[in-house]
Amino acid sequence: MSRPGPAAERDITWYDILGVLPGVSADKIQREYEAKASLLRPELISGAPSTVVKAASRAQSILDTALYVLSNPVNRERYDEAAGIRRNGGGLASQAGFPSEPGWGPADFGFAGGWRAAELLGALMAIGDWLAPHPRPPRRVPVPDVRGLFYSVGLQAAGRLGLQVTAVRLTERPMPVDGLVVDQSPLPPTTAHRGSALTVQVWHPPIRPAGSRPA
Numbered sequence: 001m002s003r004p005g006p007a008a009e010r011d012i013t014w015y016d017i018l019g020v021l022p023g024v025s026a027d028k029i030q031r032e033y034e035a036k037a038s039l040l041r042p043e044l045i046s047g048a049p050s051t052v053v054k055a056a057s058r059a060q061s062i063l064d065t066a067l068y069v070l071s072n073p074v075n076r077e078r079y080d081e082a083a084g085i086r087r088n089g090g091g092l093a094s095q096a097g098f099p100s101e102p103g104w105g106p107a108d109f110g111f112a113g114g115w116r117a118a119e120l121l122g123a124l125m126a127i128g129d130w131l132a133p134h135p136r137p138p139r140r141v142p143v144p145d146v147r148g149l150f151y152s153v154g155l156q157a158a159g160r161l162g163l164q165v166t167a168v169r170l171t172e173r174p175m176p177v178d179g180l181v182v183d184q185s186p187l188p189p190t191t192a193h194r195g196s197a198l199t200v201q202v203w204h205p206p207i208r209p210a211g212s213r214p215a
Helices: 012-016 026-038 050-071 075-081 115-131 149-158
Strands: 085-088 091-095 141-142 164-169 178-185 191-193 198-203
Touching: 012 026, 012 050, 012 149, 026 050, 050 178, 050 198, 075 085, 091 178, 149 164, 149 178, 149 198
Parallel strands: 164 198
Antiparallel strands: 085 091, 141 191, 178 198
8 A cells, every 4th residue: 555755755754754863773763753743632733723733634644654664664674775775784874866864853953942943953954965965956946845744854855955944933832842834935836946935834832821721
């Protein structure tokens, strides 16, 4: 049975979706999946606008697919081969055309700093990708569909294409966790000049007063 790929699949990997390196254990994959899925719990989404509900549903589907691919040894081996990941003596290497930093994601930096930490992560990834060798990148690039991706992963997808992300935070009192991209401008399918802006609307679960319950 075929499964749909994540948004901007050619620019990010299922490892990026979960924020893990290709060589991690199945237990680590499961833990990271559960940590991200916990941010999409119904009680956290309750009362949110319809765009948030739709994005959260898509995010859960993407996480489920990442788990489906990476938690099963056979699926994972086939995916690694198709993606160009190979293991030599326990090491990892990527073939030409594979994203330059597979697995460089939120699990490697943490989000204790909340929104500011996520912005810093995006800047670091954009710099790292810019320094990597590229064979004359095209002036115009396809705009990735980052709706339903966590903000850190959306930054990866946009940064690897040379787009500058401008984030609009939707939550007044957000929890200090990775946010969810619920809308963007411009929308796909379209192309944009490298270095142009991609504006994303990012939602975080709000901090609830002590003792309160979701409506």
